[in-house]
Structure formats: structure tokens, C-alpha cells
Amino acid sequence: MAMSLWVAALFAFAPAIADEPMIDHQPVECTVPEKNARICAYVLDDGEVKRVRVYFRSQNQDAYYWSEMAFDGIQFCATLPVARGKVRHIDYYVWSVDDEFQTARTRPHKISMSKSSSCSYPVIDEDPERIANVVVNATSTKQGNKIKDFEEKSVATFNPTKKR
Numbered sequence: 342m343a344m345s346l347w348v349a350a351l352f353a354f355a356p357a358i359a360d361e362p363m364i365d366h367q368p369v370e371c372t373v374p375e376k377n378a379r380i381c382a383y384v385l386d387d388g389e390v391k392r393v394r395v396y397f398r399s400q401n402q403d404a405y406y407w408s409e410m411a412f413d414g415i416q417f418c419a420t421l422p423v424a425r426g427k428v429r430h431i432d433y434y435v436w437s438v439d440d441e442f443q444t445a446r447t448r449p450h451k452i453s454m455s456k457s458s459s460c461s462y463p464v465i466d467e468d469p470e471r472i473a474n475v476v477v478n479a480t481s482t483k484q485g486n487k488i489k490d491f492e493e494k495s496v497a498t499f500n501p502t503k504k505r
Contacts, residue, residue: 360386360387360443361386361439361443361444361445362384362385362386362390362437362438362439362443362444362445363384363385363386363445364382364383364384364435364437364445364446364447365382365383365384365385366380366381366382366383366435366447368450369433369450369452369464370452370453370460370462371452371453371454371455371459371460371461371462371463371464372431372452372453372454372455372460372463372464372465373454373455373456373460373463373465374424374426374454374456375423376423376463376465376466376467377420377421377422377423377465377466377471377472377475377495378420378421378424378431378452378464378465378466379418379419379420379421379464379465379466380395380397380410380418380419380421380433380435380464381410381413381416381417381418381419382410382416382417382418382435382447383415383416383417384416384417384435384437386437386439386440386443387439388439388440388441389439389440390417390437390438390439390440391438391439391440392409392437392438393409393410393412393417393435393436393437394407394408394409394410394419394435394436394437395407395408395410395419395421395433395434395435395436396433396434396435396436396480397421397431397432397433398431398432398433398490399424399425399428399430399431399432399489399490399491400428400429400430400431400432401427401428401489401490402489402490403481403483404479404480404481404483404484405432405480406477406478406479406480406484406488406491407436407477407478407480408420408421408475408476408477408478409476410435417435417437420466420468420471420472420475421433421475421491422475422477422488422491422492422495422496423491423492423495424454424490424491424492425490425491425492427490428454428490428491429453429454430451430452430453430454431451431452431454432449432450432451433449433450433451433452434446434447434448434449434450435447452464472495473497474497475495475496475497475498476496476497476498476499476500477491477496477498477499477500478499478500478502479499479500479501479502480502481502482501482502482503482504484501484502485501486499486501487499
């Protein structure tokens with residue numbers, strides 16, 4: 342009897358337990374130098390997806406930068422700034438939060454910077470409006486007031502982290 346009451350109580354509260362967002366992302370394996378890479382992911386939730394971000398950095402950095410991913414009607418996407426010539430790869434992951442403050446993220450991925458002949462399927466953004474409006478945010482005060490290892494001219498707005 343006591344066990345059946347416990348099971349009934351558990352099922353009564355089951356709808357209140359929210360699952361974290363589910364991120365379905367095909368990793369970007371390579372891109373070409375002097376171009377903006379584009380990261381996209383499908384994000385689903387049992388409630389409402391509130392934010393989706395891509396966190397990224399060059400192989401030379403400890404801290405990540407991040408950009409908001411915008412919903413394009415099917416999936417969430419973000420355009421990354423152009424990596425400088427010395428960058429061999431970009432580390433990144435996709436992060437999301439829902440209306441119940443549940444979070445999820447993908448595992449880290451590497452985007453190899455390749456010459457166009459060695460990158461069979463480069464994922465680049467060639468939309469002039471998106472390229473002109475890249476917004477990047479710092480995650481650490483140690484990153485300073487300028488973006489490092491990425492072309493400053495490829496970033497419309499850089500938001501450094503403020504000291505508290």
C-alpha cells in the first residue's frame with residue numbers, strides 16, 4: 342500500500358520535471374582561411390528554448406568567446422569571425438538553455454583551417470548581411486578589449502567582460 346502511494350505521487354509530479362534541451366548538431370570539420378565559418382544546430386525542448394550560443398576559441402587560447410545563435414525558422418545558426426592566418430583550428434561547442442533553466446551542450450569539436458583543396462565541404466557564410474553583423478562576447482576579463490586570433494574587421498561588435 343505504501344509503495345503504491347509513493348509510485349502514484351511520483352507520477353503526479355512527473356510532468357513538473359523538465360528535460361534539458363536536446364541539441365542535434367552535425368560537427369563542422371573544416372573551413373577555409375579568410376572566410377567566416379557558420380555553425381548551425383537543431384535545438385528541441387519540451388518547453389521553450391530561450392538561448393542558444395556557440396562558444397569558440399583558437400587553439401592558442403584558454404578562454405572561449407561566444408556568439409548568440411539566431412533561429413532561422415528551422416535551426417539555430419551563428420557566423421564566426423574570420424580566423425587569422427596563424428590559427429590552425431578553432432575549438433567550439435553549442436550550448437542551450439530552456440525556460441526551466443535546464444542547460445545542455447555538445448561535446449567540443451575542432452574546425453580545421455585548411456586550404457580549399459584539402460577541405461571537401463567547407464562550411465562558410467557568404468551572406469553579406471550576416472557577415473557584416475557578427476557580434477562576439479568575451480567570457481573572461483583576461484581576454485581584454487579586443488578579440489585575439491580573429492580578424493577585428495570581421496567583428497561588428499565585441500563585448501568584453503567587465504571587471505566586478
